[in-house]
Amino acid sequence: MTKMIQIHPRDNVAVALTAIPAGEEVSVGGCTVTAREEIARGHKMALTSILEGSDVIKYGVAIGHVTKDVQAGEWLHTHNVKTNLSGEKEYEYHPTHPVIEPAAPETFMGYRRADGRAAIRNEIWIMPLVGCVNGIVKKLEKDNQDLVSGGIDGLYAFNHPYGCSQTGADHAQTRKLLASLVRHPNAAAVLVVGLGCENLTHEQFVEELGEYDPQRVKFLTCQEVEDEYEAGRKLLEECAAYAQQFRREAIPVSELVIGMKCGGSDGLSGITANPTVGRFSDLLVARGGTTILTEVPEMFGAESMLMDRCNTQEVFEDAVHMINGFKEYFISHGEVVYENPSPGNKKGGITTLEDKSCGCVQKGGTAPIMGVLGYADQVKTPGLNMLYGPGNDLVSATALTAAGAHMVLFTTGRGTPFGAPAPTVKISTNNELYNKKKNWIDFNAGTVTEGETIDEAGQRLLEYVIRVAGGEETSSEREGIRDMAIFKGGVTL
Numbered sequence: 001m002t003k004m005i006q007i008h009p010r011d012n013v014a015v016a017l018t019a020i021p022a023g024e025e026v027s028v029g030g031c032t033v034t035a036r037e038e039i040a041r042g043h044k045m046a047l048t049s050i051l052e053g054s055d056v057i058k059y060g061v062a063i064g065h066v067t068k069d070v071q072a073g074e075w076l077h078t079h080n081v082k083t084n085l086s087g088e089k090e091y092e093y094h095p096t097h098p099v100i101e102p103a104a105p106e107t108f109m110g111y112r113r114a115d116g117r118a119a120i121r122n123e124i125w126i127m128p129l130v131g132c133v134n135g136i137v138k139k140l141e142k143d144n145q146d147l148v149s150g151g152i153d154g155l156y157a158f159n160h161p162y163g164c165s166q167t168g169a170d171h172a173q174t175r176k177l178l179a180s181l182v183r184h185p186n187a188a189a190v191l192v193v194g195l196g197c198e199n200l201t202h203e204q205f206v207e208e209l210g211e212y213d214p215q216r217v218k219f220l221t222c223q224e225v226e227d228e229y230e231a232g233r234k235l236l237e238e239c240a241a242y243a244q245q246f247r248r249e250a251i252p253v254s255e256l257v258i259g260m261k262c263g264g265s266d267g268l269s270g271i272t273a274n275p276t277v278g279r280f281s282d283l284l285v286a287r288g289g290t291t292i293l294t295e296v297p298e299m300f301g302a303e304s305m306l307m308d309r310c311n312t313q314e315v316f317e318d319a320v321h322m323i324n325g326f327k328e329y330f331i332s333h334g335e336v337v338y339e340n341p342s343p344g345n346k347k348g349g350i351t352t353l354e355d356k357s358c359g360c361v362q363k364g365g366t367a368p369i370m371g372v373l374g375y376a377d378q379v380k381t382p383g384l385n386m387l388y389g390p391g392n393d394l395v396s397a398t399a400l401t402a403a404g405a406h407m408v409l410f411t412t413g414r415g416t417p418f419g420a421p422a423p424t425v426k427i428s429t430n431n432e433l434y435n436k437k438k439n440w441i442d443f444n445a446g447t448v449t450e451g452e453t454i455d456e457a458g459q460r461l462l463e464y465v466i467r468v469a470g471g472e473e474t475s476s477e478r479e480g481i482r483d484m485a486i487f488k489g490g491v492t493l
Helices: 131-143 168-182 202-209 228-243 273-286 313-332 343-347 353-364 393-402 431-436 446-450 454-469
Strands: 013-016 025-028 031-034 044-046 055-058 061-066 107-112 123-128 154-157 187-194 217-221 249-252 257-262 290-293 369-373 383-387 407-412 424-428
Touching (some): 013 055, 061 353, 107 454, 123 131, 123 168, 123 228, 131 154, 168 202, 168 393, 187 228, 202 217, 217 228, 257 353, 257 393, 273 290, 273 383, 273 407, 273 424, 273 446, 290 353, 393 407, 446 454
Parallel strands (some): 123 154, 257 290, 290 383
Antiparallel strands (some): 025 031, 055 061, 107 249
């Protein structure tokens, strides 16, 4: 069994695939090194001596520098490695023009909407315009589950605390995000519920939503009716009658849009699960499909892996604006851009933000980047896209759903039960998590540590995604876990 891996030939560190006791000799990267201390799974060991101030190289790039002289075989982590990151920087475009060879698309059993779009679920969604009606929409969800029958896959309400007491960009952002969710193709029909006195008025929302099918989208303003539950029931019955017309049919996977996200990462994330998702992304792009990569703060320090893959100068400039814009967001709030990774990340072996980011961007595979999306923008260009969003799991997964993702692939080394509005596939980085939390985890990429190739794991993931797109439930769907969260940057009145 391989106990350590040197990810890139340039690396001066290796990552433990299993715990290495002090004194054990390990052959890796063409050399044999004796561990000077215990190296936990997912953590890094120096392959050579590294002088104080010199860079630590992993994934072929610098992930920080050592704060004191380090000998071969020493453990490298937060006690002796610090970030190289600072604030905004200038970037130059050196296009590599990567090519993904096209492949014939398989089909999945999905739904064809009246406007021609593909969907993987046939659900009824209840969307509150303001947090004041959260209790009402949840009761409507609970009391009307009898409408889930025939070809209807589910009835879900999504709570959030906004829609009032917001100003400027935050108010506009909430309005745009909610409208994007209402348009989502997985929702066969939507009931939009307002209170009647909120900042986000019915008129504002209809203007943001634009042209819509009144058979598909219904509105309830609670202050305008005597009994909101009776009125809501009637509208949901109309939604159900409309949704019942749709039936699954064969649709090419070229029409799939898949979001990619990670959370609770560990030292194996960039070795097993994230590269597996990256290979899946390349396979889907080869078939004409679309993938979306987000979590901008977790691109900091790994920009070089992405920037030169931008398809055009314009896309490159959009990417630069997105990266530096998010850094400015941090700075404007008095925060340093490298205040990351989390305690759980560090326990799992991730040392600096560069370390985390280089593993994170493995989810983007090798395809050219075809577009850069703003928050709550909806994807229009097939292929790999980048989306403005934070690292927070639920906020970014909601943004991926709003961008049009039929499904979200979520890699994790620590585990989480959460589910986004779109079906959320949890992918474990290690076998231990998969075996321990099978009620959370849908797909195991820990098998890569046992000899499965990234190509094999990526193909296996493609086959699994096709099954989920065809109706196989994810763990969070089986548990009824569906949540959303909205990005907020400004004041609350």
